[in-house]
Amino acid sequence: MLRWYPAAWRARYGDELGAMIEDDLEGKPPTVGFRWSIARSGMGERLRGAGLAGDSVSPSERVRGGAFTVLCAFALFVIPGAGFAKISEHWDQSITRGSRHLPAVSFNLLASLAGACAVAVMLGALAVLPTFLRFMRDGGWPAIRRRVIWAVAATLATAATTVALAVWARHLTDHQRNTGFGWYQLLFVVFVILFASTIATWSAAAISATRHLNLGAGQVKVAGSLAIVVAVSMPVMTAAAAVWWGSMATAAPWFLAGTAPGSSPSPLATNLLVVLMLMTIASAVGLLGLLRVVRSWRLLRSV
Amino acid sequence: MARTAGTKTHRPNDPPILILTSLAGGPKHGHALSKDIQGFAGVVLGPGALYGAITRLEERGLIEPLESDDRRRPYRISAAGSAYLAEAVVNMQCLADEGARRLAMANRVSAPGRAPRIAGYPA
Numbered sequence: 001m002l003r004w005y006p007a008a009w010r011a012r013y014g015d016e017l018g019a020m021i022e023d024d025l026e027g028k029p030p031t032v033g034f035r036w037s038i039a040r041s042g043m044g045e046r047l048r049g050a051g052l053a054g055d056s057v058s059p060s061e062r063v064r065g066g067a068f069t070v071l072c073a074f075a076l077f078v079i080p081g082a083g084f085a086k087i088s089e090h091w092d093q094s095i096t097r098g099s100r101h102l103p104a105v106s107f108n109l110l111a112s113l114a115g116a117c118a119v120a121v122m123l124g125a126l127a128v129l130p131t132f133l134r135f136m137r138d139g140g141w142p143a144i145r146r147r148v149i150w151a152v153a154a155t156l157a158t159a160a161t162t163v164a165l166a167v168w169a170r171h172l173t174d175h176q177r178n179t180g181f182g183w184y185q186l187l188f189v190v191f192v193i194l195f196a197s198t199i200a201t202w203s204a205a206a207i208s209a210t211r212h213l214n215l216g217a218g219q220v221k222v223a224g225s226l227a228i229v230v231a232v233s234m235p236v237m238t239a240a241a242a243v244w245w246g247s248m249a250t251a252a253p254w255f256l257a258g259t260a261p262g263s264s265p266s267p268l269a270t271n272l273l274v275v276l277m278l279m280t281i282a283s284a285v286g287l288l289g290l291l292r293v294v295r296s297w298r299l300l301r302s303v
Numbered sequence: 304m305a306r307t308a309g310t311k312t313h314r315p316n317d318p319p320i321l322i323l324t325s326l327a328g329g330p331k332h333g334h335a336l337s338k339d340i341q342g343f344a345g346v347v348l349g350p351g352a353l354y355g356a357i358t359r360l361e362e363r364g365l366i367e368p369l370e371s372d373d374r375r376r377p378y379r380i381s382a383a384g385s386a387y388l389a390e391a392v393v394n395m396q397c398l399a400d401e402g403a404r405r406l407a408m409a410n411r412v413s414a415p416g417r418a419p420r421i422a423g424y425p426a
Contacts (some may be wrong), residue, residue: 013354019374020333020350034349041351045358054359 001035004042006049050211052292059299060220062292067124067220067227068207069289073282074117074230075203077237079196080278081114084241087271091248091255099251106243113233113240120226125206127222131213144209151201158194165191221300224293231290238279245272315395316346318356319365323380323388326366332375333357360384 002014047053051065249267257265325339337348360366365384369377
């Protein structure tokens with residue numbers, strides 16, 4: 001049960017908590033509620049240790065934790081974002097010029113904000129790069145080696161699957177690629193899982209590396225500012241995607257359903273629904289990070 | 304009612320207050336703390352909640368661990384912890400006194416046998 005707690009916490013309090021659990025249980029098996037209370041407390045300690053909850057860490061750690069939360073949320077957002085990019089490919093060719101205004105505005109807003117977020121993440125990486133290089137020169141590689149190896153492995157597997165998909169797709173008709181469920185579609189699902197794993201493992205590696213860095217107040221402020229930009233952009237992008245869906249469902253529902261132009265299929269596309277749900281979840285997580293950054297910002301300024 | 308900036312409202316069933324109150328009676332380990340708190344406050348603090356509060360109290364220097372050969376490490380209240388608890392007790396006492404004073408006033412103006420009148424509500 002103590003596995004829920006971070007290793008450093010277990011090293012300090014693990015024995016005592018283990019003894020208390022034994023005393024409380026008096027030889028009886030733990031109930032589900034008992035296990036849940038330990039798990040909840042352990043997760044709480046992990047969140048506190050990462051600066052994501054509580055006020056026991058410094059304002060700088062709290063801003064950093066909030067920025068990490070936003071980074072994780074953005075990593076999650078990239079997955080439905082890529083799905084949206086795929087679904088909306090060539091949308092402007094299936095709609096009349098007169099109906100194009102609203103979907104064009106929403107699509108361009110989403111694309112612009114996605115670009116701005118990507119730039120913000122890169123600027124954040126650049127801001128901490130000198131400290132990261134110093135960390136690596138001082139022998140920091142072993143601390144992040146395992147996570148980087150996982151990330152590289154996921155990237156190579158994704159690249160290999162992408163090549164396989166591209167080569168295979170050349171030998172298939174549009175109908176074979178887009179309908180039914182066969183080996184090609186199964187490989188596509190594997191690709192999506194690997195793509196998500198690549199983003200997740202690189203995010204974990206980035207967070208692990210940054211946690212080992214001794215960032216200055218200026219760097220933390222830059223990271224916090226960029227996190228605010230990304231966190232605010234995600235709900236706007238989600239809303240833009242919803243507006244695009246609504247306007248396309250009104251003007252060209254056949255595009256969403258993949259049916260013949262002029263037909264009247266249901267505008268409720270399952271793939272878009274999943275995309276919007278994931279975007280909403282990522283936006284909500286991002287807003288939690290934003291709250292953490294904003295609440296600690298005033299304290300950070302006084303440091 | 305808005306809380307005045309810089310002040311802290313203490314609640315009698317907050318785990319840190321319960322732990323400090325228990326330790327004010329002498330050093331105890333986790334299980335003994337839990338039993339004592341259940342006895343005087345009727346609050347059951349599970350191991351997770353108890354050790355979460357102990358971690359925070361130790362970080363703030365309000366309690367101190369004692370040396371122990373056993374896995375059951377006892378804790379004692381520190382000087383800072385005693386001062387914090389004293390402030391909390393005064394704070395809660397003020398609140399209790401104010402509540403009692405207002406209840407007494409309300410009972411004086413209401414007719415015997417009727418519930419006290421609540422400001423803003425029709426009688």
